[in-house]
Amino acid sequence: MSVRITAERSKGIALLHACPLEMTGRPLPTVILFHSFGVSKEVVSFLGYMLAAAGMRCLMPEAPFHGERFDGDAVLRQRAFWNICTTYVDEAEALRDAFRPLIADPDRIGVTGTSMGGFAAIAATARYDWVAATASFMGSAYFHRSSRALFPPLGSYDVNTADAHDSAMRTIPDPSATLCRLADRPIWLWHGQRDDVVHFSNALDLQADLRAMDGAGRLEVSLDPTGSHRVTDTAARSGVAFLSRELDVGSRSS
Incomplete structure (x- = not known):
């Protein structure tokens, strides 16, 4: 299947938009793809390509203070990690609304991401509620606990x-404060057991x-014993x- 990837803007936010070439203007099962910290949307575009080749539309927005939105202050960006992650999630709903005509079912969208994106x-x-399936690579539901070692907002965490x-x-x-919101949702977690950034115990x-x-009936955990970050x-x-199965891509894109 041929894939079309275009650079676009929506609500002032830069994004990459991937879809099967022959279905550019047709409603498709859709996935929002969040990228990792310190890089840009282009770095995860391989996943966007793979999702589009499987028959899905993939929207890859630029995170705040990243890529085209980066102002050059890497120190400030590092201390703002958790605010960046939260704003990234805030902006996802506006993105869904902007692309509503091209989404097969606007109330059933997949989300995925790597590291910060996870x-x-x-x-x-x-x-x-409109998130119908989730594939998280190297992510965690435990934000407050993780923040003590991973990008503490003050630069360090001690007494x-x-x-x-x-x-x-x-x-x-x-998210761990509202675990009931994750219960019995289709979630797939992947983690390398040699990850030295985000520990696989989070999964x-x-x-x-x-x-x-x-x-936990619809949760799937995949651990790679030799995998890293x-x-x-x-x-x-x-x-x-996983996303193709849970979004029922075969029937929705035919």
């Missing part, structure tokens, strides 16, 4: 900054917490297959 995909699932850190994080919605913790509330070809193909 965090955003889980957060979007917890926030929006001297703990109170100020916790205060700064109170404005950041934490197992979500599985255990959802099982404790009898809500990088999406492998096998992982990418598995994530695309």
